[in-house]
Amino acid sequence: MAIIETKNLTYTYPGVTKPSISDISIKVEKGEFVLITGPSGCGKTTLCRCLNGLIPHFYQGEFKGEISVAEMDITKHQTHAMAKHVGLVFQNPENQLFALSVEKDVAFGLENLGAPREEIRERVDWALKQTDIYDLRERSPHEVSGGQQQRVAIAAVLAMQPEIIVLDEPTSFLDPLSAEKIFEVIHELNKKLDITVVLVEHRLDLTAKYADHIIIMDEGKVCFDGNPREILSTEETRLIGVGIPKATLLYQLLRKEGMNLNNVTPLSSEELATLLLEAFKNA
Amino acid sequence: MIEVEDIQFTYPNRVEALKGVSLVIKDGEFVAIMGQNGAGKTTLVKHFNGLLKPSKGIVRVNGVETTKTSVAALSRNAGFVFQNPDHQLFSETVEEEIAFALKNFGFEKEVIEKRISWALNLLGLEQYKKTSPFLLSGGERKRVALASVLAWNPDTLILDEPTIGQDYQQKEKLRQFIAQMQAQGKTVVIVTHDVEFVAECNPRVLLMKEGRIVADGEGREILTTPEVLAQSSIVLPQIAQVFMKLTPLGLPKNVIDVYEAKEIVLKMLEKRRK
Numbered sequence: 257m258a259i260i261e262t263k264n265l266t267y268t269y270p271g272v273t274k275p276s277i278s279d280i281s282i283k284v285e286k287g288e289f290v291l292i293t294g295p296s297g298c299g300k301t302t303l304c305r306c307l308n309g310l311i312p313h314f315y316q317g318e319f320k321g322e323i324s325v326a327e328m329d330i331t332k333h334q335t336h337a338m339a340k341h342v343g344l345v346f347q348n349p350e351n352q353l354f355a356l357s358v359e360k361d362v363a364f365g366l367e368n369l370g371a372p373r374e375e376i377r378e379r380v381d382w383a384l385k386q387t388d389i390y391d392l393r394e395r396s397p398h399e400v401s402g403g404q405q406q407r408v409a410i411a412a413v414l415a416m417q418p419e420i421i422v423l424d425e426p427t428s429f430l431d432p433l434s435a436e437k438i439f440e441v442i443h444e445l446n447k448k449l450d451i452t453v454v455l456v457e458h459r460l461d462l463t464a465k466y467a468d469h470i471i472i473m474d475e476g477k478v479c480f481d482g483n484p485r486e487i488l489s490t491e492e493t494r495l496i497g498v499g500i501p502k503a504t505l506l507y508q509l510l511r512k513e514g515m516n517l518n519n520v521t522p523l524s525s526e527e528l529a530t531l532l533l534e535a536f537k538n539a
Numbered sequence: 540m541i542e543v544e545d546i547q548f549t550y551p552n553r554v555e556a557l558k559g560v561s562l563v564i565k566d567g568e569f570v571a572i573m574g575q576n577g578a579g580k581t582t583l584v585k586h587f588n589g590l591l592k593p594s595k596g597i598v599r600v601n602g603v604e605t606t607k608t609s610v611a612a613l614s615r616n617a618g619f620v621f622q623n624p625d626h627q628l629f630s631e632t633v634e635e636e637i638a639f640a641l642k643n644f645g646f647e648k649e650v651i652e653k654r655i656s657w658a659l660n661l662l663g664l665e666q667y668k669k670t671s672p673f674l675l676s677g678g679e680r681k682r683v684a685l686a687s688v689l690a691w692n693p694d695t696l697i698l699d700e701p702t703i704g705q706d707y708q709q710k711e712k713l714r715q716f717i718a719q720m721q722a723q724g725k726t727v728v729i730v731t732h733d734v735e736f737v738a739e740c741n742p743r744v745l746l747m748k749e750g751r752i753v754a755d756g757e758g759r760e761i762l763t764t765p766e767v768l769a770q771s772s773i774v775l776p777q778i779a780q781v782f783m784k785l786t787p788l789g790l791p792k793n794v795i796d797v798y799e800a801k802e803i804v805l806k807m808l809e810k811r812r813k
Contacts, residue, residue: 269674271674272670272674294706295706295708295709296676296677296678296679296682296704296705296706296709297675297676297678297679300676301676301677347677347704348623348625348677350623350625399552401576401577402576402622402623403576403577404576425677425703425704428700428703428704429576429622429700429703430576430732431574431575431576431732431771431772431773432732432734432772432773432774433575433769433772433773433774434575434576434772435732436774458678458704458705458706458707459733459735461735461777494707497706497707497708497709498706498707499706499707499710499735501777502735502738502776502777502778502797503777503778503780503781505797506778506781506797506800506801506804509797509798509801510801510804510805513801513805515804515805515808524777525777525778525780525781525784526780526784528781529780529781529784529785532781532785532804533784533785533787533788535808536788536807536808536811539808539811539812
């Protein structure tokens with residue numbers, strides 16, 4: 257059974273007439289790494305807010321359709337009951353941090369679940385180390401930089417080790433190397449612990465290689481849903497404002513010029529370099 | 540022109556953010572400041588419109604020392620867009636947000652209206668004219684912040700992480716807009732982690748590390764020198780990564796543009812076949 261399933265999900269924020277998402281029907285299987293992308297304002301963040309029940313429990317407005325997450329009907333379970341199953345990392349970390357120290361912020365969720373003290377200690381330290389902020393643990397989350405705040409928000413969710421992690425542009429304030437390290441950590445958790453990952457990102461150059469499922473949205477609707485290699489090799493994705501990885505674009509351009517390249521679309525520089533080296537060897 | 544002479548800056552909590560930075564940015568230049576988190580990039584650009592004054596050293600904007608004038612006077616010439624739009628937006632509607640600075644600078648009513656519709660159009664925000672900025676998505680709020688500064692047409696534009704939350708089309712628009720500003724002799728300074736955006740624009744790149752500038756040159760050269768980038772936590776643009784792996788075939792290393800890359804590969808292939 258799918259770990260996330262929506263049927264004709266439609267939601268309109270209070271005070272506006274146009275739905276932010278309409279008729280969304282998607283399925284995510286357990287253990288998948290799903291990438292959600294699409295033009296700014298297309299409804300990605302709104303969809304994320306549905307996945308942990310913030311919509312409809314916290315945000316009022318008009319909610320239609322069905323959604324089940326971890327075999328629970330979101331509309332019938334409060335957000336705190338979902339917290340064990342779904343961890344959400346917000347786009348703006350300031351909206352999510354509140355404790356007096358980084359460490360307390362990361363420990364908050366586990367304390368609320370009533371986890372034993374020793375286990376909390378262990379998991380918090382582990383999460384702080386994974387995100388490279390162990391040295392900041394006694395600082396206030398409000399006096400560290402934007403990039404460091406993002407690490408704190410990610411650590412807080414990692415510490416919970418929920419079944420599903422939803423991340424909404426989680427590394428936008430981080431430098432590229434740090435962002436890459438964070439994505440590696442998330443990918444590893446996905447593979448090792450079978451945690452389902454839903455990642456919202458514009459920068460496919462950095463993230464497409466991790467995904468085994470991609471969903472592209474435009475104007476509140478899903479317009480592509482499937483295998484990243486197949487979907488990113490179509491011309492249409494570019495037209496709706498999705499910046500496909502540069503390596504994928506170069507591959508497309510070369511194929512268009514008639515270059516004889518393997519027909520498995522590359523999603524990273526390593527994959528394209530391998531294809532090109534092969535092609536030159538054969539030439 | 541912005542002249543920075545050996546400045547140091549220490550925050551009240553004793554963090555030494557700048558440890559001796561000197562540079563000159565000429566009118567009409569497009570400069571990208573890159574480097575790892577905490578390297579001092581935002582601190583440096585806040586000196587360009589007088590938001591911060593150096594603890595030591597001198598900053599001159601168009602010949603005037605920033606310590607001898609006001610932020611208000613400097614702001615007229617240098618527009619600043621913050622990294623986090625929520626630190627900047629406060630009005631009830633998008634339209635009022637954009638009108639705010641224009642009114643403060645004393646523009647005529649008709650001019651204000653014209654500038655507002657120009658800015659809304661440029662950033663694809665027309666349909667949100669009467670909407671509260673806080674109902675918009677993160678990427679859209681970022682564009683409102685940008686529109687509110689572009690509207691008063693400053694000579695120097697300072698953008699802190701302008702591409703965050705922006706999709707490919709918005710980035711392309713931003714790129715074209717910056718090119719247009721340059722053509723008008725305006726100065727654009729961006730602080731960014733977005734290597735792919737920098738690769739597409741190929742501006743002058745200043746690389747910072749721990750409060751100092753460690754490299755200064757053409758984007759194409761700096762973004763294809765892995766040893767320099769690594770110390771600033773920057774990764775190579777994807778095309779440069781590909782070409783780095785193709786050097787055994789005798790291909791050049793310093794390629795960052797995807798269309799140029801295509802031509803080079805095709806030429807090489809033709810040569811091999813002959």
